[in-house]
Amino acid sequence: MRPVPLSLTARENALEAMGSTTLDVLVIGGGVVGAGSALDAATRGLSVGLVEARDFASGTSSRSSKLMHGGLRYLEMLDFRLVAEALKERGLSLQKLAPHLVREVGFLYPLQHRGWERLYAGSGVALYDAMSKASGYGSGVPLHRHKTRRGARKLMPALRKDALVGAIHYYDGQVDDARHTMFIARTAAAYGAHVANRTRVVDLLREGDRVVGARVRDLESGREFDIAARQVINATGVWTDETQSFAGQRGQFHVRASKGIHLVVPRDRIRGESGLILRTETSVLFVIPWGRHWIIGTTDTDWDLSKDHPAASRRDIDYLLAHVNAVLEQPLTHDDVEGVYAGLRPLLAGESDATSKLSREHAIGTGAKGLVVVAGGKYTTYRVMAQDAVDAAVHGLSAQLDRSVPPCCTEDVPLLGADGFEALRNQRHRLAARSGLSVARIEHLLGRYGSLVTEILDLIADRPDLGRGLAGADDYLRAEIVYAASHEGARHLDDAIARRTHISIETFDRGTAVAEEVADLMAEVLSWSAEQRDREVEHYLLRVEAERESQTMPDDETADAARMGGRDVVPVLQDERPQDAVAPSGAAE
Template identity: 70%
Template structure:
C-alpha cells in the first residue's frame, strides 16, 4: 500500500481490462445519458482528442466517476441518493539525503495522519485533509498546506526541512461520501453502490486499497439488472498484467541485466514499475541500444520508458508522460522541463 504508484496502477488496470476484451476509450467525455422513458440505455460521448460525438448504447451503465459523482448524477436530472465531497490531500517529495532515517514514519496530527514514506531516491511526506471546491481536474497545494506539512514533520526531525528541500508537490482529491458532519475527516471512507434509475448503477466513495471490492459490488449490482446468467465474480483471483512471472524474473535480475547490458539497479527499476512486462521494454532496448540510456535531466528513467508510454500505454501528450506514465514532474526540481524536449523527440515518431 505505502509503495503504491497511482499513475502506474491506473495504466496497468486499464491494460489488464483491455487484455480481457474491454474496449478502452481514453479522452472520451460523457456529456449526457441516453434515456428511453425512465430507463438509462447508454451515454453520449465527446471525443476530446479527435472531435466528434458518439452514442454508446448499453444494457447497464456503471457510473464510477469519483469526485465528479455529483456532476455526473446531475446529467440524469435526478437528485443523487448520496453526495460526494472532494477532500484534498497534498504531498511533498524531498530527496532521500534530506532525511536521515532507515524507516518510514507515521504520526498523528490534530487534523490528519502525517506519514513520511521512502519512495525510491526520495521521501514522500503527506498528507492534508481539507475541503476543495475549485476545479476538480486540477487540485493544487496552497502555501499554507506546504507550511503545515513542513511544520509538523520538522517537529520530529533533527535537521529541519525548508522549502528549498522540496523537489515536488502534488495534490489529489478523495471522494468522501458526505455525512452529517462538516469536517471532511469525519466523512466516510467507505464506498456505496446504488441503482438510482433502471439501467444505471452508481458506485462512489472508497479508496485505492479497496478497489477490487468496489468493482465486485458495482458489477454484481449491474448484473442484477441483466436478464441473463453471469458467472460468479473472480476478481480476487485475477492477477494484473505484469504480475505473472514477476518473482521469477526478480530472482533472475542479475542475469537479465548482464544479458541486456544494463546495471542491475536499472532492471530492478523496470521490474518494480512494469513487472514481467519489463520484458517488452528490454525488447525495445535490444532493438535500439540508445533506448537503454537514462534521460538527461531525469536520470532515474530510461529512454525506452518514454517510447513505451506512447507505444503501449496510450500516451499522446508530453504531460501524459511527465506526470502520469512517469513521476518526472514531481521527482525533479525543474518539474521535468529539462528532459521535455528529449521526451517529445522520443514520442513523436511513435
C-alpha cells in the same frame, strides 16, 4: 490471456467497437475503481467499454499517498470491518495480484508518553497485525516490533531526541498508484474490454426512465457519438454528482471533495531507513520512503473549487513542513521540496463538518434504471468496490440477458506483469548481462513493469539508444517513454512525465528539463507534427509555471486562480483546428 498494447490503433478500434454495438456494461471513469469495474465485468464474460475523459488515473488515483494499507486510524474509529477488508486487499495485491507494483514498507510510530501510550498504541498495532493474518493474506508482511528511543533513532537518525520516548515499528504496503491503475485498465483490455482515454461523456442516453448508454466526445478529434449499453456504471469519483445529473434525477447520495497535498523531497534530506507516521490535530501525517525520495503528506481540507486541477497553496505546504519539522533534527525548508501534488478524496457526504470524519466506506446507488453509481471508499479497496458495482449491474442485466452471469473472479486474476515476476526477478543478473544494463536498472524496471520488462528490453535490443537514461531524469530510460506512448496509452506529454513516470514530482525542475527529449520520443510513436510537438512542450511548461505560482499563494482561492492559468492541452489543440473539424458544442476539458 495475452498483453494488449494501449496503442493509438487499439484506441481507435475500441472507439469504433463501442460506437457500433450494444455493450453489456459501459464504465465511465478511468480511475482505479472504474478500471477495476471494467476488469471485473470483462472477466465475467460481459462485453465492456471503459471511457475516461482525460488520462487513466489523472485524478485522485495518481495523487494518493501511494499506500496500499488497512488504515490504522480507522481502528481508533472502531471501523473494524473497513480495516479487515482493506488488510485482505493489501495482502492480495502484495502476494498475488500485483507483486511487481505493491511492496511492503516499514513505518515508525513515535511514542510521546511513557507507559500508557505504548500499551494503547501497541494494542492497536497488534490487532492490526492479527487482522492481517486472519485475512489469509498476511504471511508476507512482517509483524510489528517495539523500539526503545535508541532503537528508533538507529532506524531514523533524523529524529530529534526529545521527539519521542520510544516507538513501534510496523509494516504496511506501498503502491505506484498511477501505474497500478493503468495496469488494471490494460489488463481489462487483455480480457476483451474496449478501453479509451481522452473520451468524455457529455450526456447519458435515456429511453423513458431508463439509462441506455452515453453520448461521448473524442477529445482528440472533437467527434461526438453514442455508446449503447444495457448497464452504465458511474465511477467518476469526485465528479459523481455532475455525472449523476445527466440522468435527470437526483442521486441517492452526494460526494464531498477533500483536498490532500503531498511534498516530495530528496532521500538525503531525512536520514533514515523507515517511514514515519505522526499524529496531527486533525489526522495523521506520513513520511514515506519513495525510491530516492520521501513523500510527506497529507492534508485533509474541504475543497469546493476546480476539481480538474486542485491546487496546493503556500499555507498547505507550510502546514506539512511545520508538522514534520517538529520531529526532525535538521528542519526542511521550501528549498528542499522537489515536487508537490494535490488530489481530491471522494468522500460520502455526511453530517460532519470535518472532512477527516466523513466515511471512507463506499456506497452503491441504483436510483435510475440502467445506471449504477459507485462512490466513496479508499484506493486499497478498489477491487471490492468494483465487485459491488458490477454485482449491481449484473442484477440489472438479469432480465436482459439469456444467460446467467458468473460471480466475481478478480481475487484470482493477477494483473499483467504479475505472472512470472518472481522468476524474472531471480534472473535479474542474467537479464542485466544480456541487456547491457546494470542490475540496479533491471530491478527498477521490474518494479515498474513486472514480467513485461521483456518488452522494454526488446525495444532496447532493436534501438540501443533507448537504453540511455533521460537527460535530466536519469532514473528513467528513453525506452520507457517510447513504451508509454506505444503500449501504455500515453497520448500527451503530461501523461508520460506525470503518470507513466513520476518525473514531474521527482526533479527540482518538475520535468521541464526533459520536456523536449520526451516530446521528441513521443512524437515518433504518435506521429505528431512539428507544431503539435512544440505545443505539447509549451503546454507542459505553462502547466509547471502555473503550479509553481499556485504554490506561492496564501490560500485555496488564490492558488486555484493561479493554477487555472495552465490550460489543458487537448482543448488548446482543438481550438486550433479548422472550425468544421470540431463538434458544434466545442471541446471542453
